[in-house]
Amino acid sequence: MNDTVGIVIVSHSKDIAKGTADMVRQMVGNEVKVAFCGGNPDGGLGTDVPLIIDAINSAWSSKGVAILVDLGGAETNSEMAVEMLEAERRDLVVVCNAPIVEGAVMAATEAAGGSSLAQVKAVAEELSGG
Amino acid sequence: MSLQPETFKTLVKVAAERVIASAPELTSLDQAIGDGDHGTNMKRGFEAVLNKLDAISSLPFDEALKTIGKTLVMTVGGASGPLYGSFFLAAGEALSHSRQLPDDLAEIFGSGVTAVSARGRSQAGEKTMLDVLIPVLETLKAGAGQPNLIERVRSTAVEAVERTAPMQATKGRASFLGTRSVGHVDPGARSSCVLVQAVCASLEGRQ
Numbered sequence: 001m002n003d004t005v006g007i008v009i010v011s012h013s014k015d016i017a018k019g020t021a022d023m024v025r026q027m028v029g030n031e032v033k034v035a036f037c038g039g040n041p042d043g044g045l046g047t048d049v050p051l052i053i054d055a056i057n058s059a060w061s062s063k064g065v066a067i068l069v070d071l072g073g074a075e076t077n078s079e080m081a082v083e084m085l086e087a088e089r090r091d092l093v094v095v096c097n098a099p100i101v102e103g104a105v106m107a108a109t110e111a112a113g114g115s116s117l118a119q120v121k122a123v124a125e126e127l128s129g130g
Numbered sequence: 131m132s133l134q135p136e137t138f139k140t141l142v143k144v145a146a147e148r149v150i151a152s153a154p155e156l157t158s159l160d161q162a163i164g165d166g167d168h169g170t171n172m173k174r175g176f177e178a179v180l181n182k183l184d185a186i187s188s189l190p191f192d193e194a195l196k197t198i199g200k201t202l203v204m205t206v207g208g209a210s211g212p213l214y215g216s217f218f219l220a221a222g223e224a225l226s227h228s229r230q231l232p233d234d235l236a237e238i239f240g241s242g243v244t245a246v247s248a249r250g251r252s253q254a255g256e257k258t259m260l261d262v263l264i265p266v267l268e269t270l271k272a273g274a275g276q277p278n279l280i281e282r283v284r285s286t287a288v289e290a291v292e293r294t295a296p297m298q299a300t301k302g303r304a305s306f307l308g309t310r311s312v313g314h315v316d317p318g319a320r321s322s323c324v325l326v327q328a329v330c331a332s333l334e335g336r337q
Contacts, residue, residue, distance in 0.1 A: 040207025041174060046167060049204050049211065072302055073209035076249065080203055080212035 005111040005120045006033040006059030008067045009104050010052055010074045012045045014038035020068070020101050027105055028112040035059035047074045052081035056093055064092035064117035066124065068104040092117065098124040133231050137332075138194065139187035145328040146176040146183075152324045159317035163304040167208055168317040175206035175214070191231060195222030209302065210318060213246050213259065220245030236270040243267050250301060257299040257311060259318035265290040266326055280330045287326040294319040 007024060011017040017038035024034050035055035040046025052067075059065050067082075069075045075095060082093045094117060096103055107124040115123070133141075150173050157169030178201050179186070186194050199218030203211050224241035225231070232238070243263045247253065254264045269286040273279045292315065299311040302318075 040167070040171065041205055042170075042207070044167070044170070044207075045165070046171065046207040048207050073207075076209040076212045077207075079249075080215065084203070 003062045004032050004114060005063045005107075005117050006035070006056075006061040006065040007104060007108045007111060008052070008055045008059050008065055008078075009034070009036040009100065010047055010055070010067055010078050011036075011038040011070045011100060012047060012074060013070075016070065016100070020104050023101060024104050024108040028108045031112040032108045033059040033061055034108065047077040049077050049081050049084065052078055053084060056081065056085065056089075060089070063111075064094070066107050066111070066117060066120045067093065067095045068098060068100045068107060068124065069095060070100045094121050096121050096124040098127045102127050133191070135187055138191070139183060141329060141332040142179065142186060142194075142198070143183055144332045145325055146180045148324050148328040149173070149176040149321065150180075152321070156317050156321050156324075159315055159320055162314045163299065163307055163311045164317060165208075165303055168210060168321065171206045171208040171210055172214075172321055175202040175211060178202075178205040190227050192222045192225035192227050195219075195225065198222075209250070210259075210321070212249055213318070214321075216245040216249040217242035217263075234274050236267060236274060239263075239267050239270055252301045255297065256301045257294050257297040257304060257316045257319070258301050259316070259322040261294050261297065261316065262287050262290045262319045262322040262326065266322075280334055284327055284330045287323040291315055291319045291323045 009017045009020045017036035021034050021036040035058040037051040037055045041048050056065050067078050069078050078095045082090055103124040106127060107120045110120045110123040153169035153173040156172055157166055160166045160168035179198055182201060186197050189197060195218045199215045203215030221238050221242040224238045246263060247260060252258050252260055254260055265286050266283055269283050273282050294316040295314060296312060298309055299305045304311040
């Protein structure tokens with residue numbers, strides 16, 4: 001099987017992250033690597049940089065990883081997590097400006113077809129008009 | 131400026147303890163215009179800093195600041211983690227690898243402020259922590275070498291927090307409230323002020 005872009009879902013809520021991942025799986029099965037995380041380091045609502053880094057590494061693909069986020073802190077913490085990756089991985093991870101559920105499903109569907117990271121990101125971001 | 135390792139250790143300890151003590155106030159401010167987690171997030175981050183206090187205070191200043199930054203990034207759990215984390219990471223980056231602080235702190239502080247602005251894609255006047263950090267930077271620039279600098283920095287920070295109340299938030303979760311964010315002090319501006327005041331108090335030897 002050719003490698004496909006991996007998908008990471010980062011929500012403030014672990015339930016939303018897991019539910020979104022379930023919806024992605026329903027569309028693409030196991031063709032695409034999907035990882036998710038949600039919750040702050042104490043398990044409350046929030047996001048956690050070490051967990052995001054783990055999720056990126058677990059969804060890792062030679063074609064890169066697209067991250068879908070919900071609200072502000074999820075985006076800021078995801079960008080921070082990307083910067084803390086090893087230098088050679090950093091350029092292969094993008095945070096998509098897209099709604100988390102729709103974006104994740106669209107991105108994963110596009111990724112399953114073998115598209116590049118840039119194509120996957122573009123398709124997800126069509127949902128937010130750019 | 132010569133800063134002894136013990137003085138630096140006290141400074142970090144006082145700053146962390148004051149942030150932790152201000153957690154209920156920060157949470158209450160954040161409940162008014164945000165998601166209400168700023169106090170608990172900052173508390174978690176600075177408790178992690180306190181846990182590493184001995185290790186941090188044994189490092190050269192640049193490494194110490196970067197360790198504080200990385201600790202906040204990894205433990206805060208909200209946007210304030212990368213924002214404050216980036217401040218300390220950039221400030222550490224701007225320092226030479228030594229135990230001496232330069233006389234002009236404005237340059238180091240300015241590196242931190244620039245990093246916060248880039249991380250949050252935010253500018254002055256958007257009802258954020260930058261609305262305290264930028265005025266403090268201006269005071270540092272204007273008052274370098276003057277005897278009452280610490281007092282001026284402190285009053286700048288306190289006045290700057292109050293000036294966030296009439297602002298309408300255009301960044302962060304408070305921006306969802308539109309005009310309803312007006313009339314509330316920004317929690318991030320307040321936590322920045324707590325940190326600035328703690329550093330001022332430490333440098334004066336008053337805690």
